[in-house]
Amino acid sequence: MNQLSLYPEAVSFVNRRTSDVTFKGKMGLPIHRWYRLTPSFSPQLALDIAGYFGITPDDFVLDPFSGVGTVPLCMKYRGVPACSIELNPYLHFVGTVKTRTYADLPDIRELFDSLSDASA
Numbered sequence: 001m002n003q004l005s006l007y008p009e010a011v012s013f014v015n016r017r018t019s020d021v022t023f024k025g026k027m028g029l030p031i032h033r034w035y036r037l038t039p040s041f042s043p044q045l046a047l048d049i050a051g052y053f054g055i056t057p058d059d060f061v062l063d064p065f066s067g068v069g070t071v072p073l074c075m076k077y078r079g080v081p082a083c084s085i086e087l088n089p090y091l092h093f094v095g096t097v098k099t100r101t102y103a104d105l106p107d108i109r110e111l112f113d114s115l116s117d118a119s120a
């Protein structure tokens with residue numbers, strides 16, 4: 001019987017450092033580290049799989065079990081459109097906050113300066 005295979009050839013993800021695969025790989029990274037979810041995987045793993053499939057900004061990525069948003073955040077950094085689904089409302093909130101687009105620091109500084117000017 002033929003087996004349906006997701007990969008056209010064997011992929012090896014063996015002999016990898018723990019931090020390349022598990023949540024430990026995100027603990028030193030901005031935004032990724034905002035919330036520690038032990039069953040989440042490392043951004044490196046998401047990027048390796050995206051690299052394996054040759055994902056580009058012309059593609060669209062769906063993560064149906066997105067946890068704390070590791071995959072959508074990695075795709076955002078790569079400019080790849082993505083959407084995700086997460087059953088747990090709290091984790092959904094975490095993923096939403098992590099993938100939001102934030103103002104640049106100079107914009108934030110300007111806002112604070114204008115507020116302090118207004119209150120003077």
Ligand SMILES: C[S@@+](CC[C@H](N)C(=O)[O-])C[C@H]1O[C@@H](n2cnc3c(N)ncnc32)[C@H](O)[C@@H]1O
Binds near residue numbers: 042066091
């Ligand atoms: C192992 S975690 C995924 C972690 C994710 N890859 C990350 O790095 O954060 C699996 C997630 O799937 C979610 N989940 C389970 N069943 C689901 C369903 N039917 N629909 C959407 N999400 C579901 C769980 O709440 C859990 O957060």
